[in-house]
Amino acid sequence: MKKLLLFYLLIFAATSIIISFNGCSEVQEDLITAQEIGTHPYGWIYQGDMNFHGKYLYNYRQYNLIVCKQCHGNDYNGGVSGKTCFTCHLSSPEDCRLCHGDGSTTIYPPKALNGETSGSYIGVGTHPAHMTRDTGKRISLPVRCVACHVKLSSFEDNVHIGANPDNIAEVVFDSLSVTTTNDTTPNPIWNRNTLTCSGTYCHGNFKNGNFRLQTPNYQDPVxxxxxxxxxxSCHGNPQSGNPMPGGTHPQNFSTCFCHSSVINTQLQFINRAKHINGIVNYQE
Ligand code: HEC
Ligand code: HEC
Ligand code: HEC
Ligand code: HEC
Ligand code: HEC
Incomplete structure (x- = not known):
């Protein structure tokens, strides 16, 4: 009799476990359907809240805003919901500065898509150094987005966010990055694991650039x-003693006087527009 009771107890325990496991998967299904939008959750309009719409757009990769337009209209002016985005947003939610950039003047990170503003984060990196408007901090004209990203015609361009966004920017080298000079043909490659760019025109793959030097740190900027x-790091520097690479470039000068339209004898730039512009400016 006792044995039979134990048997029933065991069966009861086993079915309870099965039922609770099913229960779990039901909850999970609920979680998945929760990302479809009906009425918005509390906190949707409060920046900093876990349910804030900016966070939702990032977490559920809805940055193409297609789902929002269904109810708020293609012009974001309310649509069937009757609630316009312009109550709070002074410009269109498609304004580049809203998702990228500092919100006012720049259209490039910082900030990154996840809100990160630190230069050590991959989405921020050295964007500012490449494009800052502060001329004192640049050694060339600002680098254009198309040197490292595909050219966009508009927010809705398929190559921008697309129908299935992954929140990762595509790096595609063109224009300045692939400039061919005399004996060199750049072959730029972006490595997401080491965070390095190699083979770009800009960082050494040009006539008399450091592409001939195999020392690590040269030509593969992080x-x-x-x-x-x-x-x-991109080419020789007479002041630091870093030698000019081989080839036909003359060696052992204390200044770069042949390039006097670009720098003076103290190696200060007098015309940044001529530096890293795709042309080796020699005596003009
Ligand atoms: C299924 C229709 C629907 C979809 C899809 C939808 N919304 Fe809404 N939204 C509404 C309705 C209805 C309201 C007004 C009621 C409310 O506040 O819940 C609203 C209100 C809002 C508000 C508050 C407006 C205010 O003035 O207080 C914001 C912000 C908002 N939506 C943003 C978004 C964003 C961002 C998306 C895309 C991720 C989106 N909505 C997608 C229907 C929708
Ligand atoms: C109640 C005010 C309010 C309304 C209405 C509102 N937003 Fe926002 N939204 C904000 C605030 C605040 C931010 C944060 C701004 C910032 O990061 O500089 C924001 C940020 C965003 C961002 C940037 C998210 C990010 O990750 O940087 C997008 C995109 C956006 N809103 C889309 C919409 C859309 C689409 C609508 C209309 C459907 C809408 N918003 C309506 C207040 C609002
Ligand atoms: C010198 C090369 C370079 C230039 C120029 C450049 N970017 Fe980037 N960008 C990158 C790299 C590298 C990444 C990181 C890609 C990755 O995550 O794999 C990136 C990432 C991004 C991201 C994604 C940020 C995130 O949160 O992940 C955006 C948005 C972006 N760039 C916009 C721009 C815009 C807009 C411009 C022009 C104003 C620009 N970039 C110019 C190299 C560049
Ligand atoms: C609502 C948010 C949002 C707005 C507004 C926005 N972007 Fe983006 N952008 C993204 C996202 C998300 C990505 C990452 C693409 C992905 O997921 O594949 C991205 C990526 C990029 C990239 C990297 C190259 C690429 O296509 O992956 C560039 C350049 C860029 N955006 C430029 C712009 C410009 C220029 C504008 C204004 C016309 C703009 N963005 C407006 C969200 C936005
Ligand atoms: C990011 C890589 C990079 C760095 C760092 C760099 N240069 Fe250059 N430099 C280039 C490239 C690329 C060229 C090839 C010609 C061109 O496109 O201007 C060049 C060419 C030159 C020239 C030849 C004239 C010309 O055509 O521009 C001078 C002079 C010069 N650099 C000076 C300097 C000085 C001085 C520094 C340090 C303050 C420096 N460069 C740092 C990339 C770099």
């Missing part, structure tokens, strides 16, 4: 380390 692209 995206989140501005120091990896110091003077002398």
């Amino acid at each position: 995206w989140n380390n501005p120091m990896s692209s110091a003077c002398g």
Whole structure:
């Protein structure tokens, strides 16, 4: 009799476990359907809240805003919901500065899509160093987005966010990055694991550039380390003693006087527009 009771107890325990496991998967299904939008959750309009719409757009990769337009209208002016986005947003939610950039003047990170503003984060990196408007901090004209990203015609362009966004920017090198000079043909490659760019025109793959030197740190700048692209890393620097690479370039000068339209004898730039512009400016 006791044995039979134990048997029933065991069966009861086993079925309870099965039922609770099913229960779990039901909850999970609920979680998945929760990302479809009906009425918005509490906190939807409060920045900093876990349910804030900016967070939702990032977490559920809805940055193409297609789902929002269904109810709020293609012009974001209310649509069937009757609630316009312009109550709070002074410009269109498609304004580049809203998702990228500092919100006012720049259209490039910082901030990154997840809100990160630190240069050590991959989504921020050295964007500012490449494009800052502060001329004192640049050694060339601002680098254009198309040097590293595909050209966009508008927010809705398929190559921008697309129908299935992954929240990762595509890096596609073109224009300046692939400039061919005399004996060199750049072959730029972006490595997401090491955060390095190799083979770009800009960082050494040009006539008399450092592409001939195999020393690590030369020509393979690290995206989140501005120091990896110091003077002398892309080409020789007579002041630091970093030698000019081989080839036909004359060696052992204390200044770069042949390039006097670009720098003076103290190696200070007099015309940044001529530096890293795709042309080796020689005596003009
Ligand atoms: C199924 C229809 C629907 C979809 C899809 C939808 N919304 Fe809404 N939204 C509404 C309705 C209805 C309201 C007004 C009622 C409310 O506040 O819940 C609203 C209100 C809002 C508000 C508050 C407006 C205010 O003035 O207080 C914001 C912000 C908002 N939606 C943003 C979004 C964003 C961002 C998306 C895309 C991720 C989106 N909505 C998708 C229907 C929708
Ligand atoms: C009640 C005010 C309010 C309304 C209404 C509102 N937003 Fe926002 N939204 C904000 C605030 C605040 C931010 C944060 C701004 C910032 O990061 O600089 C924001 C940020 C965003 C962002 C950027 C998210 C990010 O990750 O940086 C997008 C995109 C956006 N809103 C879309 C919409 C859309 C689409 C609508 C209309 C359907 C809408 N918002 C309506 C207040 C609002
Ligand atoms: C020198 C090369 C370079 C230039 C120029 C450049 N970017 Fe980027 N960008 C990158 C790299 C590298 C990444 C990181 C890609 C990754 O995550 O794999 C990136 C990432 C991004 C991201 C994603 C941020 C995130 O949160 O993940 C955006 C948005 C972006 N860039 C916009 C721009 C815009 C807009 C411009 C022009 C104003 C621009 N970039 C110019 C190299 C560049
Ligand atoms: C609502 C948010 C949002 C707005 C507004 C926005 N973007 Fe983006 N952008 C993204 C996301 C998300 C990505 C990452 C693409 C992905 O997921 O594949 C991205 C990526 C990029 C990239 C990297 C290259 C690429 O296509 O992956 C560039 C450049 C860029 N955006 C430029 C712009 C410009 C220029 C504008 C203004 C016309 C703009 N963005 C407006 C969300 C936005
Ligand atoms: C990010 C890589 C990089 C760094 C760092 C760099 N240069 Fe250059 N430099 C280039 C490239 C690329 C060229 C090839 C010609 C061109 O496109 O201007 C060049 C060419 C030159 C020239 C030849 C004239 C010309 O055509 O521009 C001078 C002079 C020069 N650099 C000076 C300097 C000085 C001085 C520094 C340090 C303050 C420096 N460079 C740092 C990339 C770099």
